[in-house]
Amino acid sequence: MRIDVLSLFPNMFAPMRESIIGKTIDKGLVDFNVVDFRDYTTNKHNKVDDEIYGGGQGMLLMPQPIFDAMDAVEAQAGHRGRVILMDPAGETFTQAKAEELAKEDHLTFIAGHYEGYDERIRELVTDEISIGDFVLTGGELGAMTVIDATVRLLEDALGDDMSAVDDSFSTGLLEYPQYTRPANFRGMQVPAVLTSGNHAKIAEWKQKEALRRTYLRRPDLLEHYQFTPETKRLLREVKQEEAESAEK
CATH class of the missing domain: 3.40.1280.10 (SPOUT methyltransferase, trefoil knot domain)
Structure with a gap:
């Protein structure tokens, strides 16, 4: 270019x-x-x-x-x-x-x-x-x-081409939370699912937490997001969990 x-x-x-x-x-x-x-x-x-x-x-x-x-x-x-x-x-x-x-x-x-x-x-x-x-x-x-x-979107611009794919807004959602070592820092634990080795559960957690962060911080983005049956289910769960948390 x-x-x-x-x-x-x-x-x-x-x-x-x-x-x-x-x-x-x-x-x-x-x-x-x-x-x-x-x-x-x-x-x-x-x-x-x-x-x-x-x-x-x-x-x-x-x-x-x-x-x-x-x-x-x-x-x-x-x-x-x-x-x-x-x-x-x-x-x-x-x-x-x-x-x-x-x-x-x-x-x-x-x-x-x-x-x-x-x-x-x-x-x-x-x-x-x-x-x-x-x-x-x-x-x-x-x-x-x-x-x-x-x-940064050009081929070979980033060390890992998938980095740009997962960025906030590239998927239509904000990016999910991310963690690195140590797993326990001052009593703050990395979510257990991320160290479980269960790739299907990890993928579901990432999707759900991206939806949660978008719902809480930029709900306007959800107006144009292309939902699947699975992401609709996850968002329903997020809304229920957040409502229950607000009542406590």
């Missing part, structure tokens, strides 16, 4: 060279590039923003530097690919979107600053993404979030 990011602050992307993302770059799984679109301005004062037509607070990014930077990226890559605008008005980013983007071979992110973009910049864009209903200084942190969630 090739990933290009158009940003005025390329140094903000230094963390992308660490951890899982850094390993994918070292393995050659990802070609990661950050383009400072200020380098493409034709303004004699090296400006990339200007006042808003019709009045308004703040400054808008001008289209020319971003269009020219995008032309340079396309010429180097040989094609444009998916172009993602980080914008509060975009669709809310989800694990399903990360899975969709992970199938692409070229992603370009536009990370803006200041008051926003000249509307014509959207003509370059295939996707508009928001990471939530809050305001950041710029699109860099949002772009890093989307990149991280996407790249």
